[in-house]
Amino acid sequence: MKYIRNFQEVRKEDVSDVGGKGANLGELFHAGLPVPDGFCIMGNAFDEYMHRNDFDTQSLNHSDKLSDSVASGQFWAELEQEITECYTALGQNIRVAVRSSATAEDLPEASFAGQQETYLNVVGKEQLITAIKKCFASLYSVRAVTYRKQANFDTIKVSLAVVIQKMIESEVSGVLFTADPVSQNAEQMMLNASWGLGEAIVSGRVTPDIYIISKAKKCIVDRKLGDKDILICYDTTGVEERKTQAEQRNQFCLTDEQALALFEMGRKVEQHYGSPQDIEWAISKGKLYILQSRPITTLHKTNDIQQKLNASQKAVLNNWIEHCPIPLYPLDVNPCILVEQAKSKVFHDLGISIGGELSMDEKGVLFFTAGTLHISPRIIKIPFILSQFTNYEVNSSNTNCAFSRIKKELHKKSMSDVSHLSVHALLQDLRELMNVSEEIAYIRFRYNIFPSVAISKLLYPALHRVDTSINEYDLLSDLPYKTWKMNVALRQLAGYINNHNELENTIMGLKAADNSTLTDLQNNHPEFSDRLQDFLNEFGWKSSSSYSAFSSVSWFEDMTSLLPLIKVLLQSDKKTTSNNKYQTIHAKIIKSFSAKKASKVIKRIEEIRGYHVNREESLYLIEMCYGLARRIVFELNLRFPELFEQPKDILFLSLEEVYNLSGTIEDYKRKIATRKANRPQNVRLWNSLSLGGKLNDQNTLTGISGNRGLCRGKVKKILTFQEFDKMQPGDILVCRYTDPSWTPLFVLASAVVSDTGGPLSHSAIVAREYNIPAVLGCGNATDALHDGEEILVNGDKGTVQILS
Structure with missing residues (x-):
């Protein structure tokens, strides 16, 4: 044929004719790998189409008009006949995917990532021809032209092929990296999997299951359950997005056998190409298919977070993961930085500068800047400064005055109808809420958390004298926060x-x-x-x-x-x-000291308890600020439908970009597309940071003691609130993390084990309230432990042993 080649006629050397996607699929087909059948419309068809329809490609300043014209051009009889014959050969009215494929040999396919189009579930000759024309037209969209101009590519010389491939109605699909792009470890593969079509993972709209497979051991060495909250499936025309059923969300979508079959397939593809590959795959009716393979181009880039972290950095990241169990979106990052800056300001007041923070680059990729400790001469005044810092009357007065004012401000904002505000007023309110959240964060750290920690350390010798088993966290029992x-x-x-x-x-x-x-x-x-x-x-x-x-x-x-x-x-x-723990401690203090000394110790303890009440109140006020800010963001999403095509699109802009929504729409669209494409990298990164705590030879996990005590019982793994009703009295709660909304589960639990958390995390505080053993920060307890297993939770040692 003059304009079309079937996959069996294509090899990797044919990039100039069929583009990168087409050449790769032909190469995989020749290697005997399970590729769904299809064909490629070559670049010469595109060139002739542009010539026959007399499109003026010099009019790039009006590329939106050119794109519309290209999409409505006419095919000539010979090309249309070849398309019809090849499509019919695939099957009667078969479903196909139609994808553009850049043909310029000197431009890597990755250079065009997200710049051309893909059309799924195309059925029938008419839909197919329309989709092919739209692929041609996508080369001249404003987004694609702007992108290539900025990259200094010669737009006029770029040509386009189109790949038409049978669609696989996959029950499960995903991406296999034959070298782990997060850890940069070429001796491991990373496998991402989710329900339905693979578009959900590729577009970053779902958090997939993640498997880490050792090449040497040929076995799964780590896995992480993703939320998989949506799936993409066939609609009558095109595809649709649906909510995933709770049962599917809460189970891995691949068996070990399927994961290892994918591993073996990945080995063959990598060996064939001689380099690490990024492979899109699908499983339909038990059969495995390869949909696409391309080189991994990012292995030389080492993400800052993945460099070796010191103990303090690991503690910071553990805190981030506990408070933000789902990876941050670009719009989330700046508010978090404001909170960190409030904390840093308190350190600065003490003469200490630590530096280092979690941040995100222009492409939406998270990174961690390593900090260095800097001590200023101001630190010599620390004894005097600390006496000011720990003045409870002053701290309490400053907190109460500020909170009283802030609550009135927030209540007033909560009563307003944001739908009646102008865009200018909405953005002004958003700025004000972010400023208030930063003020609350400073009050939280300066007037409550820091003085509480300082007093706790000063009290430790006295508490140790009363009872060596008492710690500062026991002082928070029976407290109405x-x-x-x-x-x-x-x-x-x-x-x-x-x-x-x-x-x-x-x-x-x-x-x-x-x-x-x-x-x-x-x-x-x-x-x-x-x-x-x-x-x-x-x-x-x-x-x-x-x-x-x-x-x-x-x-x-x-x-x-x-x-x-x-x-x-x-x-x-x-x-x-109530377990009367604090009353017991109170009685022991009176018995252990003179009346004057006991009174002084109890006064300090009451201050610590007061600080904790304010600490909890401050967190709720920050959440109220954020909730009111989300109302504004939701309203802005509605006001700019030409920019935000999906409900979550606004989350891919930074806060500063939202403040300046009058910016170029196309520039913002490009940023959103780029950051969506990079979100899976952040998800993998976030999950990799929380993996750890491997089982040792005695089938024991090691974590941090959240509350003392021993408990033997059966595992009940709870990953989302939809699973709460699984919990039965006496079960041992095993979870990734908990927040206050999980507290009622502690009513039923006989012990708690979590992936994240420390002595002052929600899990620890509530476990002490209910007087049940807790082992936290285990890393991968939710992967290592399974429902019904009998385990021994040792809160004294911070260990969890599998008994059966």
């Missing part, structure tokens, strides 16, 4: 439901819930509605990820996570979290 009050309110709400059989039966009978379910419950039970609203008015801004300003969700925004919490509480017989 924000989360404690929230749990009391939740139990009261559950108690009301427990006393109304019809309402209780309805709630316990719900298998799944959405906001409409709660609305129906409220409509049918007005008094319950009033009580629920009272609860939300007090605690509704509590979110799923406290430091993820724009990608987290509060109860005000999505109430569905409340029902699993209530169902857990309805199962429990425990009525209170």
Whole structure:
């Protein structure tokens, strides 16, 4: 044929005719690998199409008009006949994917990543011809032309081929890297997998399952369960995005056998090309297919975070992962930096500069700048400064005055209707909220956390004299702080439901819930509605990820996570979290010291407890700021439909870029596309940072003691709030992390084991409240432990041993 080559006619040397994608697919086909059949429309067809239709490619200043013209051009009979014959040979009205493929030999395919188009689920001759023309036209879109101009490519000489390939209706799909691009380890492969079509992973719209496979051992050495919250599947025309069922989200989508089969296939592809490969794959009806393979071009780039980290950096990152379990989006980064800057300012006031922070580059890739400790001459005044820092009356007064003012400001903003504000007013409000969040963060660290830590260290010798087993965290028991009050309110709400059989039966009978379910419950039970609203008015801004300003969700925004919490509480017989631990410590202090000394120690302890109440209050106020800021961002998303095509697109801009939304739309679109493409790298990076804590020869995980005690019991692994109702009394809770919304699970748990966390994390504090053993910061407990396994949790040593 003059204009078309089937895959069996193409080899890797044919890039100039069929482009990089086409040449790679032909090469894989010749190597006997399982590639879905297809054909390539060569670059000469594109050149002749442009000539026959007399398109003026010199008019690049009007490339949007040129692109529209190219998309509506006419095919000549010979080309249309060849397309029809080749398409018919694939099958009767077969579903195909239509992809552009750059043909310039001196330009790597990666140079055009995201600049041309892909059309999925194309059926029938008419749809196919339309899709091919759109691929041709995409070479002259504003985005593509701007990108190539900025890269100094000669746009006029670029040609385009089109690849047409049978679509695989995959149950599972993903990407296999034959060298781990995150750790830069060529001796391991990284496998990403999710349900449905692979577009969900490639576009960065889903967090996939991740497997690390050793080439030498030929076995899986690490795995991480992704949330896989959406899947992409066939629609009547094109594809559609659906929510993944809870059962699918909470299980790995590949068996070990399938993962190792992919590993073997990856070895063959890598050996064939002689270099590490990035392979897109799919599984349909049990059969494995390769959809595309290309060289990994980033192995020479070492991400700063993946360099060796010192102990303090690891502690910082552990804290980030605990507060932001889902990788940050670009819009989340600046608010986090503001919080860190508030903390750094306090260190600076003490004469200490540490430096180093988590950040994100222009392409949306996370990195960690290593800090160096710098001591200024001001540090010689530390004894005097510390006496000021730890003045409880001053600190408490400053905190209470600021919080009183801030609460009034935030309440006023919460009552405003953002839909009636101008874009200018929305952006002004957004700036104000970010400034308030930074002020709260400074108050949190300067007037509460820092003085609390200082006093705790000073008190340690006295506490050790009273009882060597007491630590500063025990002093926070039986304390009515924000989360404690929230749990009391939740139990009261559950108690009301427990006393109304019809309402209780309805709630316990719900298998799944959405906001409409709660609305129906409220409509049918007005008094319950009033009580629920009272609860939300007090605690509704509590979110799923406290430091993820724009990608987290509060109860005000999505109430569905409340029902699993209530169902857990309805199962429990425990009525209170009090274990009288603090009263016991109080009595021991009075017995151990003179009245004067005991009074002084108890006064300091009461200060620590007061600081903790303020610390918890400050976090909730920050979450309220972020929640109100999300309302604005959601409204901005609606105001700029030409820029934000998907609900989450705005998350791929930085905060500064959102402040300047009057910027060039096409420039912003390019940034969004680039950062979407790089998000999977951040997801892999975030997950790799939380992997660790391997089982030793005695089948034992090592972590950090969150609360003392021994407990033998069975594992119940809970990864999302949708799984809360799995929890049964006496189970050992195993999770990645917990936040305050998880607290009711501790009512049922006999012990807790988590991937992240430290002595002052939510898991530790609540475990001490309920007096159950806790081992935290294990790294990969959720991978190493499985439902039903019997384990021994040793909170004294910080270990978890698998018994069966």
